[in-house]
Amino acid sequence: MAVSPPKPKDMPLNALRALEAAARLGGFAAAADELGVTPAAVTAHVKGLEAELGAPLFARGAKGVELTALGKRTAPAFAQAFDALSQAVRDLREEALPQVVHVAALPAIAQLWLSPRLPALRAEAPDIAVSITAMEAPPNLKRSPYDLCLFYGDGAVGRITDDALFPVCAPSFLPRLQGVEDLAAVPCLSDATWCDDWANWLAVAVPDGRVVPRGPVFSLYALAVEEAVNGAGVLMGRRALIAAHVARGALVQPFGPQVPIAEGLHLWAARPLRRSHPIWRVARLLGQG
Amino acid sequence: MAVSPPKPKDMPLNALRALEAAARLGGFAAAADELGVTPAAVTAHVKGLEAELGAPLFARGAKGVELTALGKRTAPAFAQAFDALSQAVRDLREEALPQVVHVAALPAIAQLWLSPRLPALRAEAPDIAVSITAMEAPPNLKRSPYDLCLFYGDGAVGRITDDALFPVCAPSFLPRLQGVEDLAAVPCLSDATWCDDWANWLAVAVPDGRVVPRGPVFSLYALAVEEAVNGAGVLMGRRALIAAHVARGALVQPFGPQVPIAEGLHLWAARPLRRSHPIWRVARLLGQG
DNA sequence: TATTAGGCTTAGAAAATCTGAGGCATAGAT
DNA sequence: ATCTATGCCTCAGATTTTCTAAGCCTAATA
Incomplete structure (x- = not known):
């Protein structure tokens, strides 16, 4: 029976957060990713909790972990x-x-879409500073310090604009593209994450389907656009993203239809907002732009 | 505009906890005490948050800190x-x-009170393990891992028993205590935190009030009891705590009245409990004992 | 005027936390 | 049946966070 200060240390907060993430995401690797650490760290945290608790929270299997009954309840x-x-x-x-x-x-x-709109935004709302962070996938808004998300998506709520595919190239490149069949003979630029865009467009434009596009792949779509502007080849463009270049004549559409795609630009906030709120104002200005 | 992994680090959880404690308790020192760290640590945490936030959360004054409007709101x-x-x-x-x-x-x-009751408790509920932690002040049950608190208090809810003061000594010491006035001539044992007990009893027992007790002071009441049992002097006893010694004859009351005190033993739980719950069972068994 | 209470600062120490590399086990593919 | 990929584990060492100790400052109190 200890007397004065036998500090009954609580469980460490960071370990609890790791537990929560692992439970919610169904795996240590996913949790580690969300928390921005290695899976080993999550392993250690959960193990620490289980040790202090004296009972397992996850059942370990080769295919991953699964919450025990205790974990599911808590x-x-x-x-x-x-x-x-x-x-x-x-x-x-x-x-x-x-x-x-x-x-x-x-x-x-x-x-390609947001940056060109920022000057107008600044003009309309000079009191608001907009900070932009680029990332591959929409963040978990409940856990990340972002106010607005701007990504492709396919619902109706929050949709800003639909989008469509069509080939584009620099005006100087036009002579090399008399018809669709020329695509096989020129560099077809594409983005690594949107590698299906060419196939999707061709499925509509050339249903017989004998054209197989070849060309460099970029990990950043904006790079591919830049290359197309520089006359490096023909790009499968997404209207929403290249509209500015097309409007200014830096890119032109050599031929073929515009093929709508299921996903459009979506903008959403972390939670409902008052209309006077700066976040809401930014959302409205972007939604109209 | 950074691209891939510009980890937008959340605020550190421990700092947030320090902030919360400081805000709730109204001072860094109090918060540090609750968290079991030094005030310097709390200072650092809060300062870190304020730095990242770019706005002060507390207004520092020489008499302590006070929440700013921002702090009060959040x-x-x-x-x-x-x-x-x-x-x-x-x-x-x-x-x-x-x-x-x-x-x-x-x-x-x-x-003195709980320990003697544990054997009976074990007998009645052999399936329950009772772990006891001694501390000077009741913990904040919302933040500490305790299920039951057992302290002196003065309400009606949760009261287990009232208490009263009266002097006690070892039977072998009785000859030296013929009357109240002998108190001035023998060691009067007392507890550091209950230093008023002698005065409170004397105020009733000897209203004229010329007896001034002298004697060793103990930081642990149980030590004083032990010394009294060993014949070291006369102790101002609290009935609830020395009942076992009195019952077994190790301590006797030489003279004088039993003076009720406002505070009695109180037992309370962190939250309402089902009657079948182990914590509830322990509380009931203690409340009846 | 001394004392006390509450907070600040700094440097250094301690502890929590993370990484990186190597392993193991299973599931599905070849 | 073997290969490959996935997901987790372990361990040692590195890094970062967090804490302490000691001294100073200010305002209120005695």
Whole structure:
């Protein structure tokens, strides 16, 4: 029976967060990814909790981990608590700096769609600073410090614009593209993550389907666009992203139809907002632009 | 505009906890005490948050700190979130080890009142393990991993027993105590935290009040009791705590009245419990004993 | 005027946390 | 049946966070 200060240490908060993420995402690797650490760290955290608890929270299998009954019963409470905490942090940030709006967007969208609209945004709302972070996938808004997300998606809510595919090239490149069949003879630029765009367009434009496009692949769509502008080849363009270049004549459509795609640009916020709120104002200005 | 992994680090959880505690308790020193760290650590945490936030959360004054308007607005959300988190941890612990009940008690109560009752408790509920932690002040049940608290208090809810003061000594010491006035001539044992007990009893027993007790002071009441049993002097006893010694004849009351005191033994739980719950069973068994 | 209480600062120490490399086991593919 | 990919584990060492200790400062109190 100890007397004075036998500090009954609580469980470490970071370990609890790891547990929560692993439980919610169904795996240590996914949790590690969300938390921005290695899976080994998550392993260690969960193991520490289980050791202090004296009972396993996950059943380990070769195909991954699964929550034990104990974990299943207790995990939701942690999710809620951390949600509340994240929300509190977001509110705190916002109260402290109400004039900064953090936008998360796909790199291509950030550079090709959002960037050209920023001057107008600044003009309309000079009091608001817009900070943009590019990332491959939409963040978990409940856990990340972003106010708005701008990505491709396929619902109706939050849709800003639909999109369509069509080939484009520099005006100087036009002579080399008399018809669709010329595609087999010129470099066909494409993006690594949208590698299906060519096939999807060809399926409509050349249903007989004997044209197989070849050409360099870029990991950044904006790079491919730049190359197309420089006359490096023909690009399968996404209307929403190359509209500015087309409008200014830097890119032209040599032939063929515009093929609508299921996904369009979507903009959404972390939560409902008052109409007077800076985040809401930015969303409205972007949605109209 | 960074591209891939510009990890937008969240605020550190431990710093947020320090902020919450400081806001709730109204000072860094108090927060440090609750968290079991030095005030310097709390200072650093809060300063870190303020730096990242770009706005002060506390107004520093020489007499302590006070929340700024920003802090006042945002602190409650953190308190709620951490409450939820603590509750989740408590539930987790309980689900994992439903048969262990953690009791927090005043050292004197733990040793002199609770300890003698443990054998009966074990007999009645052999499936439950009772773990006891002694501490000077009741813990914040919302933030500490204790299931039951056993301390002196003065309400009606949760009261187990009232208490009263009267002098006691070893039977071998009786000859030296013919009357109240002899108190001035013998060692009067007392406890450091209950230093008023002698005065309170004398105020009733000897209203004229010319007796001034002198004698060793102990930081642990149980030590004073032990010394009294060993014939070292006369102790101002608290009935609830020395009942066992009196019953077995190790201590006797030489003279004078029993003076009721306002505070009695109180037992309370962190939250409402089902009657079948181990914690509830322990509480009931203690409340009846 | 001394004392006390509460907070700040700094440098250094301690502890938590993370990484990186190597392993193991299973599932599905060749 | 063997190969490959996935997902997790372990361990040692590195890094970062967090903490302490000691001294200073200010305002209120005695």
